[in-house]
């Protein structure tokens with residue numbers, strides 16, 4: 001379970017550019033299911049993920065993952081517990097390495113290794129089986145450099161790499177946003193298959209309200225660093241969610257501008 005308590009973050013404190021993103025922000029996320037974070041541009045979604053993964057430091061507050069106070073740990077240590085897939089298909093993979101090498105590196109997450117040993121010690125059969133589960137034919141391209149894969153294939157690989165050592169938490173930051181609608185749906189289906197099969201606690205950022213309802217158990221909407229909606233997806237329709245978004249969030253943005 002992920003428990004965030006009284007998280008505070010201000011960018012450029014004490015300067016004319018001072019920008020407070022979170023003030024005493026608290027949130028508890030249920031284990032083993034997918035929770036979606038929605039909200040308009042700039043409301044703090046990615047900052048929240050960066051604070052959780054440790055790529056930026058909080059000013060104060062607590063982030064507890066399965067009993068571990070991870071807020072004190074450096075990013076590389078947190079990476080042993082947290083898997084992350086970003087919007088950009090070239091992030092999260094090493095484009096000039098092949099699929100087998102990328103997957104072998106993912107298996108070594110959190111460990112020290114040399115490249116020579118990595119290849120010798122890799123577990124090819126297990127990797128092939130995992131790739132087969134994706135059903136994209138990647139198991140036949142083990143020695144293909146990842147830069148030659150399509151965006152959808154790379155995102156699938158990135159997803160598999162982030163989860164091959166079961167993470168305590170998976171962060172999906174608009175991981176299908178750069179894909180065409182058909183591929184986006186395909187990757188979302190594969191994501192949810194994997195999350196459900198492995199029972200991975202997942203936080204997903206999306207701007208796609210339909211995906212939020214269809215693929216997650218709980219929906220949290222942020223606006224200006226605050227939770228403005230927190231609902232089980234079975235308790236809201238796509239129309240109601242769209243109406244809420246348009247009325248409450250777009251209206252509040254108009255008032256500001």
Ligand SMILES: Nc1ncnc2c1ncn2[C@@H]1O[C@H](COP(=O)(O)OP(=O)(O)OP(=O)(O)O)[C@@H](O)[C@H]1O
Pocket residue numbers: 011012019021039040041042043044045046047048056
């Ligand atoms: N490292 C940083 N340094 C300074 N300001 C930042 C930094 N990261 C984010 N911000 C600012 O914090 C605010 C929230 O940004 P964030 O990326 O979290 O929004 P978001 O909700 O993910 O938006 P989007 O939907 O556009 O991705 C923005 O005003 C952004 O400019």
